[in-house]
Amino acid sequence: MPPALSPRKRPRQQRSTATVDAILDGAAHILESHGLEGFNTNAVAVRAGVSVGSLYQYFPGKDAVMAALIRRDARDFLSLTQDAAANDGAWTAALERLVDVAVAHQLDSPTLARILDFEEARLPLDPETSQAEDAMQRLIAEILRRAPGAQPAACAEAAADLLHIARALIDAEGRNPAPDRAGLKRRVLRAAFGYLAQPPPIEHR
């Protein structure tokens, strides 16, 4: 039976939460610098400055570390997103802030972002992660509903599409050695507003 994904033991003292954090930081660092190939429990433990044994105290296996990393990232990103989506001002301004946040977040560790995205599709994601994912999508849909002429029913679909589009463009730019943030932002906004302005094409028979 493959090891489970949920944490093995909950840290009770302060030092152990520090250990868990160190492990996640170490994992993130290794993924960013050496990719999935370099990601193994021994390397993560060394990088985190703890022993493998400690790692296995809190995580039943390496996939559990990955799942925890995904969860943490989803949490962080949702939090940033919620700040950016504050309900004041024009909906276009909110969308721009959202793009800003996404660009900053994903371009900060482009390789890591890419890997987490990939792994998220493979791992059965825990409730908290999928909840965060849903919340983010609803948040975007809410903004889209503030657009004049928006069809409320179609906003969920549009939100999902916009998320995927933005991720893809940022991700591609992140593979460049010297990403052009301003140009990237311009292109993401162009794609987003273009998608929204475009009346859905007529279905062919």
Next chain:
Amino acid sequence: MPPALSPRKRPRQQRSTATVDAILDGAAHILESHGLEGFNTNAVAVRAGVSVGSLYQYFPGKDAVMAALIRRDARDFLSLTQDAAANDGAWTAALERLVDVAVAHQLDSPTLARILDFEEARLPLDPETSQAEDAMQRLIAEILRRAPGAQPAACAEAAADLLHIARALIDAEGRNPAPDRAGLKRRVLRAAFGYLAQPPPIEHR
């Protein structure tokens, strides 16, 4: 030293090219059904109905198998693309055919497509693959130049963006158990034509 990526030996007889094909088919099948985790040389050989030894006759290591798979896929996709981009009719019709081809190709083996895409970012790609990639982008850019009011200089960037956007949307739909091809096509076209219709947003200071 990690094994190289270029093929080790070129097949000379008919049966050996059949072996190489079987290996690539086996690899594709395993990636589609068991993902990257299931992808190891022994499993590929078994699935291909050959022995590991034969695999290593033609590939110096598993990454070489992956590289060959990526190369074959790029070749195939470029060929389909070239057919679809035939220079007759409206540019919009050509773009629609392109989307059709992309949807069909990528939705045929969604997991495989996703993995190849991911691995392409990791592996140093051989000349033929990057050449095919370039050709495809130029092909799309050519179509975009036929659009009225198109800025020829900006078409390369737009082509790259459209490729990424289409890939992302198809990929996302491919993760559904029952993809909705028609709806997907509609959304991809919406994103594409929307992007193209949208005047690039003004740069903020």
Next chain:
DNA sequence: GTCTAATCCGATGAAAAGCTCACATTTGGC
């Protein structure tokens, strides 16, 4: 039919990675 080069085979060793466990150390409550 014979001969040579090409191809194929798969047991087997080497290497890497996953994971455990017996024991050491630290913490916090009393």
Next chain:
DNA sequence: GCCAAATGTGAGCTTTTCATCGGATTAGAC
């Protein structure tokens, strides 16, 4: 200070995967 519970350690066992090599088999030229 003392003690129980929590936490930390890392050598080393197990499992998985990579890759090779000596020898068997097959194809195609003559």
